Structures are given as structure tokens and as C-alpha cells.
Amino acid sequence: MGLLVTTGVAVLLGVAARNEPLDAEILTTAVNGGASFGLPFLAVFMAIIGIFACGHEYRHGTIQPTLTSLPQRSRLILAKLIVVTVTTVVVTALSMAINTAVVYIVWGEAPGLFEDPIGTALAGYAIYTLIYVLVGFGLGLLFRGVPSALVVIFLMPLIIESIIMGLAFIPALDWLVPVVKFLPFTAGSRLMEIVPPDFGPGSPDFDLFSRWTSGGIFALFAAVILTTAWILFKKRDA
Amino acid sequence: MITAKGLYKRYRKTVAVDHLSFDVRPGVVTGFLGPNGSGKSTTMRLMLGLDHGEGETLFDGKQFGTIRRPMNEVGALLEAKPFHPTRSARNHLRMLAAGNRIADKRVDEVMEFVGLGDVRRKKPKGYSLGMAQRLGLAQALLGDPQTLLLDEPTNGLDPHGIHWMRDVLKTLASEGRTIFVSSHLLSEMQLMADELVVIGRGTMIFNGDVDTFVREFTQSQVVVRGPETAGLTEALKAEGAEVVSEDDALVVSGLEIGKVGHVAFTVGAELHELSTRRASLEEAFMSATGSSEEFVAKEPVRAAEPATAAAEGEAL
Numbered sequence: 001m002g003l004l005v006t007t008g009v010a011v012l013l014g015v016a017a018r019n020e021p022l023d024a025e026i027l028t029t030a031v032n033g034g035a036s037f038g039l040p041f042l043a044v045f046m047a048i049i050g051i052f053a054c055g056h057e058y059r060h061g062t063i064q065p066t067l068t069s070l071p072q073r074s075r076l077i078l079a080k081l082i083v084v085t086v087t088t089v090v091v092t093a094l095s096m097a098i099n100t101a102v103v104y105i106v107w108g109e110a111p112g113l114f115e116d117p118i119g120t121a122l123a124g125y126a127i128y129t130l131i132y133v134l135v136g137f138g139l140g141l142l143f144r145g146v147p148s149a150l151v152v153i154f155l156m157p158l159i160i161e162s163i164i165m166g167l168a169f170i171p172a173l174d175w176l177v178p179v180v181k182f183l184p185f186t187a188g189s190r191l192m193e194i195v196p197p198d199f200g201p202g203s204p205d206f207d208l209f210s211r212w213t214s215g216g217i218f219a220l221f222a223a224v225i226l227t228t229a230w231i232l233f234k235k236r237d238a
Numbered sequence: 239m240i241t242a243k244g245l246y247k248r249y250r251k252t253v254a255v256d257h258l259s260f261d262v263r264p265g266v267v268t269g270f271l272g273p274n275g276s277g278k279s280t281t282m283r284l285m286l287g288l289d290h291g292e293g294e295t296l297f298d299g300k301q302f303g304t305i306r307r308p309m310n311e312v313g314a315l316l317e318a319k320p321f322h323p324t325r326s327a328r329n330h331l332r333m334l335a336a337g338n339r340i341a342d343k344r345v346d347e348v349m350e351f352v353g354l355g356d357v358r359r360k361k362p363k364g365y366s367l368g369m370a371q372r373l374g375l376a377q378a379l380l381g382d383p384q385t386l387l388l389d390e391p392t393n394g395l396d397p398h399g400i401h402w403m404r405d406v407l408k409t410l411a412s413e414g415r416t417i418f419v420s421s422h423l424l425s426e427m428q429l430m431a432d433e434l435v436v437i438g439r440g441t442m443i444f445n446g447d448v449d450t451f452v453r454e455f456t457q458s459q460v461v462v463r464g465p466e467t468a469g470l471t472e473a474l475k476a477e478g479a480e481v482v483s484e485d486d487a488l489v490v491s492g493l494e495i496g497k498v499g500h501v502a503f504t505v506g507a508e509l510h511e512l513s514t515r516r517a518s519l520e521e522a523f524m525s526a527t528g529s530s531e532e533f534v535a536k537e538p539v540r541a542a543e544p545a546t547a548a549a550e551g552e553a554l
């Protein structure tokens with residue numbers, strides 16, 4: 001089933017992703033135990049693979065031969081989803097293992113690796129990466145193309161959500177304050193925090209959810225995108 | 239055996255396929271004809287479940303979407319030939335083969351068969367139109383399927399390729415397979431197809447065998463040649479026939495050959511030739527799919543011209 005799933009280019013990128021983000025990871029690992037605020041490199045690279053899994057098929061029209069060789073659409077999506085998920089989990093685990101090894105080599109120790117703040121944040125980081133990739137997969141399938149999905153997955157967290165958050169600081173727009181905790185990517189990034197975010201003095205009380213509730217919101221967002229994409233894929237013309 | 243029932247597809251305002259029902263029998267080549275935009279490609283995509291519309295198509299009793307390893311049962315060559323940009327032709331086929339449990343050996347076999355053996359490790363992006371078409375056929379044949387659905391397979395092929403394609407399809411049909419093939423090369427179709435499905439604007443015009451189609455949509459003409467035909471022309475016209483002189487012969491339509499002979503006998507005209515000219519599939523097609531009033535027999539000369547022009551074009 002490997003064939004149906006990641007395209008040749010995606011595999012190439014996977015190889016690249018496996019090597020490249022490590023540098024960045026090494027740094028972040030050294031600094032804060034494997035997670036960074038904003039978008040983790042690994043998540044971004046893996047999300048590109050997720051987007052390519054379906055988007056690439058549409059970009060080059062290969063979805064047509066794919067569907068004539070495997071017409072059960074749900075089976076096709078499931079197969080792709082499984083491969084993307086497994087790849088993400090394996091690559092994430094691998095990258096974390098390598099980073100840990102590097103930390104040991106450089107510092108000779110990794111204090112508190114499996115204990116509360118760092119251990120949970122690392123687990124959260126792995127979960128965040130997976131959900132982020134699944135969002136990418138859903139977007140690729142939804143938009144049936146690479147570029148638009150890429151734009152959304154980067155613009156959403158980096159620009160749109162930051163703007164909403166920024167606007168919430170303006171007193172006149174304080175009705176935005178309760179919205180902030182539901183912003184999916186912002187909520188998701190709480191998964192990998194070590195300390196709760198500090199928005200500075202005078203910032204409104206966002207009343208953010210706990211780590212796992214926030215993660216749940218992010219997961220729900222991914223589920224909605226995936227389900228919509230899946231249902232549409234079953235109904236649309238190839 | 240393909241059974242299509244009530245196929246229907248609408249794109250916003252245009253009805254591309256309007257309640258088409260037909261059967262495609264095994265053992266013969268069935269041609270699928272229709273003018274540009276009449277809905278042939280859409281019909282084929284509907285049959286394969288690539289487009290969603292109404293109706294149902296059964297391949298030997300099964301819907302395409304329920305066949306577990308479809309390449310082994312139904313081979314399809316569609317209008318668009320999309321290929322992955324970085325994958326070699328051979329890998330493209332290997333990918334598809336893997337999903338259908340087809341051995342790699344078979345991939346090399348079909349590539350050799352369609353004449354792409356030497357370029358199988360090249361990327362299909364660099365293939366010419368005809369080469370891509372051959373690769374598409376290789377893909378359709380990969381699983382050695384019982385049923386083949388081909389959308390303009392001769393498109394882009396050179397004369398040898400067209401000839402070869404005809405032989406391949408006839409051979410496959412004679413092995414008892416079901417072959418459904420659309421094409422605009424009517425002279426080719428005439429040599430290859432036994433049965434026809436002809437559509438126009440998404441609706442069925444004709445479904446039956448080729449000879450019936452030609453007979454139904456054209457009037458046969460009688461060719462008369464002789465040293466002195468002026469009197470005969472008058473007599474034939476008096477009988478209600480339409481007579482046109484073509485070089486040194488008369489082409490008579492609207493009268494049977496026996497009647498023409500009788501008229502010649504009664505006026506005492508000397509004849510050097512008295513024969514029926516069978517209309518070509520092309521003429522029948524023109525008359526069947528042109529606006530319903532325009533029957534070919536009314537303008538035999540004009541209708542015959544494009545036929546010869548097309549024949550010359552193909553011979554190049």
C-alpha cells in the first residue's frame with residue numbers, strides 16, 4: 001500500500017526532513033527539552049508530507065490512475081492516513097531519540113527528562129506534531145492541491161491567530177478575549193509548553209484551558225477538517 | 239460483459255450524459271462514437287465511478303467500486319494521461335501493480351508489449367503524445383483484464399501504431415474479452431468495431447451493429463457508367479431519383495439497383511457499370527450526428543468529400 005500513500009517527492013522530502021530539522025531540534029532540545037513556541041520544524045516538515053500525500057495526487061492528476069487501481073475511496077484515504085501517521089510517529093520518535101542522544105553526548109546528562117514539566121511537554125510535542133500533520137493531510141485533501149493547503153497551514157497559526165490574539169489586547173475588542181482560548185493552533189501549542197505563557201503585564205486574562213483540554217480543541221479542529229475532507233472526497237468527482 | 243443503466247451526469251447547466259443505457263458484449267469490439275463534447279469521456283468516467291452521477295454500470299455483474307483488485311478485471315485508458323513528475327514509467331506501473339498484487343515481471347512484459355521496453359526507465363514527462371498513449375495502454379493491460387475501457391486510444395499514435403492497436407484490440411476481443419473503445423477515426427472503427435454505441439449531446443442515437451448503423455443512417459447509392467447517359471439521367475429523374483454525375487459516372491440515390499437497371503433497360507441505354515456504393519461509417523456518422531434534417535443522401539457529393547479527405551489524412 002506504500003504506493004498509494006506518499007508520493008516519490010514526499011519520500012524525498014521525508015529524508016530531507018529527517019536530517020534538516022535535527023539541527024534546530026538539537027538547539028531547542030538543549031534549551032528547553034525539545035519543544036519550541038510557535039511552529040516546531042519537525043511538525044512543519046511532516047505536515048508538508050501530510051499535504052503532499054493527497055495534494056500531490058491532484059497537482060499532477062495521478063489521483064485518476066490511483067482511483068482506477070483502487071476505487072474504494074475510504075480504503076485509499078485510510079491507507080494514506082495510516083502511512084502518514086506511522087511515518088510521523090516514527091520520525092518524531094527518532095528525532096527525539098537522536099536529540100536525547102546528542103544531549104547526552106554534549107552534556108552527559110538529561111535531567112528530569114521523564115518527569116513532569118519536561119516529560120509531559122515532550123509527550124505534548126509529539127502529539128502536537130501528529131495533530132498538525134493530520135491537519136495538513138486534511139487540508140491537502142480538502143483543497144485538492146498543494147499551494148492552498150500550504151498557505152492555510154502556515155498562515156493560520158502564524159498570522160491569523162496572532163492577529164486575533166493581538167487584537168484581543170485592544171480594550172475595544174475585548175470580546176475577542178474568550179475566543180483566544182479556542183484558536184486551534186494556539187490551543188495546540190499549549191501541548192508542548194513547559195511554563196504557562198506569560199503575555200506580559202496588563203494583558204487580558206485569556207483564561208486558557210489546561211494543557212490537555214487545549215490539546216483536545218486542537219485535535220477536534222483536526223478531526224473536523226479531516227472529516228469534512230473525507231466526506232467531500234467521497235462525494236466529489238475525481 | 240458491461241451493463242450500463244440510466245447513466246446521467248449534469249455539470250451545473252449542461253447535461254453531459256442523459257440517461258444512457260447500453261450493453262457491451264464480450265467477444266467483439268464495441269465502438270463508442272459521438273461528436274466532440276457529446277459526453278463520451280464523461281460516460282466512461284461515470285462507468286468507473288470517477289465522476290459521481292446517476293445510474294449504474296456493472297462489469298460482469300459487479301460495480302467497479304466494489305472490485306477489490308480492479309486492474310485484474312477492468313483495464314481503463316482515459317482521456318487525461320497524468321503521470322508523476324519524478325517517477326519513471328516503469329515505477330509508475332509498478333506502483334499501480336503493487337496495489338493490485340501484480341508482479342513486477344508483468345510490468346516489464348507489458349512495457350515490452352507496447353513497444354516502450356527501451357525507454358521504460360525514463361520519466362513519462364519526457365514522452366511524446368504517442369508514447370504516453372502506449373504507456374496508458376500498458377497500464378490498462380497490466381492486470382490482463384477481461385474488460386477494457388479505452389477513451390481514444392489511437393489518439394497520437396503513428397500509422398503503424400494505429401494498425402497495431404487495431405490488431406491488438408481485435409485479438410483481445412477474439413479471446414472473449416469485452417472491449418469498449420471510443421475513437422474519432424471512423425475508417426479505423428469501421429475496420430475494427432462490430433458493435434456501436436453512438437451518442438449525441440449525451441443521448442443515445444444508435445446502439446447495434448455497424449452494418450445496421452450504416453444502413454439506417456445513409457441511403458445506398460447506385461453507380462451507373464455508360465457511353466451515353468443523358469437519356470438515362472432524364473428517365474431516372476422521372477422515376478423520382480436524384481442523379482448526380484461524378485466524373486464519367488452517374489451516382490443515383492433514391493432508387494434501388496434493380497430499378498435503376500430496369501430503367502436503363504427500358505430506355506435502351508448501354509451500361510458499362512451498374513453497382514451499389516455502400517456508404518461508409520463516416521457518412522453514416524455524419525448523417526446520424528449532424529442536425530437531424532441533414533441526411534447525407536441529399537448532398538452526396540459534399541458528404542463524400544470529407545470522407546476522402548480524412549482517408550488521405552490518415553494515409554500520411
Ligand SMILES: Nc1ncnc2c1ncn2[C@@H]1O[C@H](COP(=O)(O)OP(=O)(O)OP(=O)(O)O)[C@@H](O)[C@H]1O
Nearest residue numbers: 249252253254272273274275276277278279280281
Ligand atoms: N469538469 C467539467 N465541468 C463542466 N463541464 C464539463 C466537465 N467535463 C465535461 N464537461 C462537459 O460535458 C460535456 C461532455 O464532455 P466530454 O468530455 O464527455 O465529451 P467527449 O464526448 O469526450 O468529447 P471529445 O470527443 O472531444 O473527447 C461537454 O459539454 C463538456 O463541456
Ligand SMILES: [Mg+2]
Nearest residue numbers: 278279317389
Ligand atoms: Mg473525450
